[in-house]
Amino acid sequence: EADIYQTPRYLVIGTGKKITLECSQTMGHDKMYWYQQDPGMELHLIHYSYGVNSTEKGDLSSESTVSRIRTEHFPLTLESARPSHTSQYLCASSFRGPGQNFYEQYFGPGTRLTVT
Amino acid sequence: GQNIDQPTEMTATEGAIVQINCTYQTSGFNGLFWYQQHAGEAPTFLSYNVLDGLEEKGRFSSFLSRSKGYSYLLLKELQMKDSASYLCAVLFGQLTFGSGTQLTVLP
Numbered sequence: 001e002a003d004i005y006q007t008p009r010y011l012v013i014g015t016g017k018k019i020t021l022e023c024s025q026t027m028g029h030d031k032m033y034w035y036q037q038d039p040g041m042e043l044h045l046i047h048y049s050y051g052v053n054s055t056e057k058g059d060l061s062s063e064s065t066v067s068r069i070r071t072e073h074f075p076l077t078l079e080s081a082r083p084s085h086t087s088q089y090l091c092a093s094s095f096r097g098p099g100q101n102f103y104e105q106y107f108g109p110g111t112r113l114t115v116t
Numbered sequence: 117g118q119n120i121d122q123p124t125e126m127t128a129t130e131g132a133i134v135q136i137n138c139t140y141q142t143s144g145f146n147g148l149f150w151y152q153q154h155a156g157e158a159p160t161f162l163s164y165n166v167l168d169g170l171e172e173k174g175r176f177s178s179f180l181s182r183s184k185g186y187s188y189l190l191l192k193e194l195q196m197k198d199s200a201s202y203l204c205a206v207l208f209g210q211l212t213f214g215s216g217t218q219l220t221v222l223p
Binding site for chain 1: 149157158159160161203210213214
């Protein structure tokens with residue numbers, strides 16, 4: 001089973017601030033993802049990475065950026081937070097379990113961000 | 117484009133059986149996932165289907181018909197802890213999620 005960590009779990013911050021949401025996994029998975037989810041709504045993919053030095057934008061236009069300097073670490077940065085960024089941010093990594101012929105995404109606990 | 121439809125809400129009684137449907141229209145298909153998400157928590161993996169037919173895993177089963185663009189998740193012997201949102205997601209390149217079906221299990 002994967003272990004994936006996100007910090008902070010909750011964050012309230014003022015408009016215009018720069019913030020970094022941390023995501024780390026300890027299983028050496030190459031593929032990692034960031035999703036945004038508003039309450040009762042679908043998850044939207046905002047960034048993903050296939051490995052070190054690989055980053056791609058997802059389907060949802062986002063003003064955030066990501067980096068992947070180390071396999072286990074995939075931070076997401078908002079240069080200037082706005083109230084429209086208020087949401088839950090979920091990090092995930094994917095792995096192929098024993099006997100599986102597919103990659104399963106395993107999610108972290110999420111960061112609930114409020115921008116005032 | 118990608119379009120995934122699920123009912124918004126369903127209610128069922130403890131001990132009963134419930135079927136949650138998912139229809140999809142996507143530009144490609146490499147499999148369909150079902151995830152469970154309790155309020156305020158992260159989604160957790162339930163099932164994966166890539167071939168037509170039924171996959172059974174304990175109280176949960178998932179069915180896929182690729183020709184109809186249709187899947188369902190079947191939950192048997194419902195328990196109170198099954199109250200959650202159930203997310204259908206289609207894989208083509210990356211995962212595209214439906215908005216989820218909020219299931220409430222009543223005593």
